[in-house]
Amino acid sequence: MSLSLKTQGAATLRLLGKPFGGIGGAICGAGLGLFIFVALFAPLLAPYAYDAQDLARIGLPPSAENWFGTDEFGRDVLSRVIYGARISLSVGLTAVALSASAGILIGALCGYFGGRFDRITMAAIDLTWCFPEILLALVLVAILGPGLNSTVIAIAVAYLAQFTRLTRTQVRALKGETFVEVSRCLGAGHAHILLRHLLPNALAPVIVVAMLTTGDAILLEATLGFFGMGAQPPTPSWGAMMSSGSAQLFNAPWVVIIPGLFVALSVIFINVYGDAILAALDVKNRIRRA
């Protein structure tokens, strides 16, 4: 019975990747941490300004001065990748945070109260599932005008349906559980039941999906950037860099490949780390392993 004391302190540690059998989750968690660190301290870490052009040094391969080479305007790719981390990660995270918060709120209310309110809201939300995410996001950006804010909103709307559906299903299933009835028998009101009992039980999978979706969102941001719908030049986002570099794919492939590599790496890190969180969030599983 001394289990509980051990597990309480260990829970936080475990989020760093231990339950994923150790090394994989830990490496990805550390990689993700490194990306976030780089994004936060970009001005201190970048050797050059992201928009400093040197037209005498166009399309140079990686070297001692420019570790990742230079692009079509002679800008340092390393510096742009470092600054790009800010845009790509923050757009991805903000969009998912926005999407998940709205989805959880709407989904929980729909699942809990049901009835006509639920049917109408869900019909509207399901409409967004008729379109591929990219198409939906493109249309929204086209309406709102290109730029970072509209990218965030477009990505948030594109993923809204999945968070709403997931939360709603969870809440609906939990609503019939005896412990909810017991809580009601103790005199608890709607808010108490929703916040103290339904959401804590419903959220574990939503958090995991949010984690995995962050990877997708970064990819979607890159795609929108590639289509010229995201960050506007000279602001560097990984997608926009690949887009502008694609003209010289054969002369200077590093301009495309390096930002692409970082998109891929961050998606992998986030997905593996998401799995680790899944294992760590499962209360029963946590105790069984202890």
Added chain:
Amino acid sequence: MLLSVENLQVQFGRLQALAGVSFSVNRGEVLGLVGESGSGKSLSAMAVMGLLPLSGGRVSGGSIHFDGTDLGSLSPKAYRKIRGGKVALVTQNPMTSLDPVVRVGQQIDQAALLHLPVDRTEAKARTLALMDRLRIPNAEMVYTLYPHQLSGGLRQRIVIAMALAGEPDLLIADEPTTALDVTVQAQIIQLLIELVQERDLGLVLITHDMGVVARTCDRVAVMYCGRIVETGPVEAIFASPRHPYTRALIGCIPRHDMAPGDLVGIPGVVPSVAAMPSGCRFHPRCAQAVSRCFTEVPPLSAAGDNHASACFLTDQPGEAS
């Protein structure tokens, strides 16, 4: 009277699930509400708790008075004050009655925080005292555990603690021991009885186990198909059961002197609400049914001191053995 239910009728759409149920409990008294599954015991409890609308039912007649107040006239908000505060329910399955992701101690705190003027620290102190009283070993430590880390017996104690935390006057225990081992059952029942005496509670013990009733209750109400068929003091019910259904239920208690094969159940099944038999609802399963039983509903008529039975044959001792 702490709780008095008069001629309570409950409907689900057009189907009548309770057809006029009356019972009452005093402080310090244990009333056994007995019957098979589907006889309307739990439904009566739900009606008292005011939770019928959740499952689509409604009270269509009769009244429920608690401590002088007509519960039917309360606003939803006022009802919520009573629910868990003055009237508490102990549910039947401790495996599913506890929230899996909330520490059990905090679940017990809940009722106190909702109904009593206490803060978190005080609620926790009360919870620990209550856990001690319910003989939960090592209360400080159990407080921090999750439900799945506890045994069935401990969980049922936690569920009882949750019900008691709001300092209720009336406890409704809906088959509190069905999910437990026999050895644990006796402890839990014993605990409930102690609490009734200690705190001067009224207890409605819902069960289908006549053995439990014989050991614990002061009075008994036997239910069948949404009606009370017999009610009276426990001694009278066991010494001279009047209704054939009561006799059949008592016949279902195994005794050590029975020969193998002596234990008989009640033939047939409880009819569904949608297809209730006419007349006495027990007649299709009753060995003594006479033609009158097929057409007329027998009224609950006196059969002794506080003892009443709804059977035409009650007055004919010759048939009643």
